Amino acid sequence: MATPLKRVRGLGAAGRGTETFWRQRVTAIANVPLVIFLVLSIISHIGASYGEVKAYLAQPVVAVLMLALIVSAAIHMRIGLREIIEDYVHTEGCKLLSLILVTFFAALVGIASTLAILKITLGS
């Protein structure tokens, strides 16, 4: 028997209530191995030459993992920063502006990093 509860469960009144919560968790899980990969990548290249660092990042597997980290971290960062603003900024205009700026910032670092990785790995 289908009850209204079945339709609402896990979604909330707006039909997409837990989407952000869930996305934050999924990106968090993805970030754990990807961050470990980033830290290992950096510590194994301390003191390395420009050519060595570039050649390392140009490898397909490395580039794919770096792109995954950038996308996952940018989404995770946007959700987290918005959550902080929603909790502490109570002036409507200031809140709206901060929320928009956070989205712009996340998009900017995400797109710039992605382009950099693509340039390095596709070679130009």
Place this chain on the structure above:
Amino acid sequence: MTNKLEAERPLSPHLQIYRPMLTMMMSIAHRITGASLAVGFALLTWWLVAISMGPEAYATVDGFFGSFFGSALLFLFTWALIHHMLGGIRHLIWDTGAALDKTSIEVAAWLTIISSTVLTILIWVAGYGLMGGP
């Protein structure tokens, strides 16, 4: 009328009323490390963009990260990253409903503080050990 009622309504105690507790500080630390990692992300972007631009741009970034201020900043970001990651894993465990009793949350808090500090130092020791290249 509504405003008057709102003004007289008793407010629930806020942060400054409570004695600082470890778990509360950990919650605040999780937010502060998370927010500061946004700056860390910008530094990562700067590093990647410089590599994509060429040797001169890379030399500038490398010089900054190699300086005392740059290294100190990176050390703090390493700690923030590891602390936020371990704190996040703690949250993921809590999401399953596990380890929410008083003892477990205290133990988890101390584990996060100690292991994030130890891991950060180990990462830097390993980094300096590998310097000059294997």
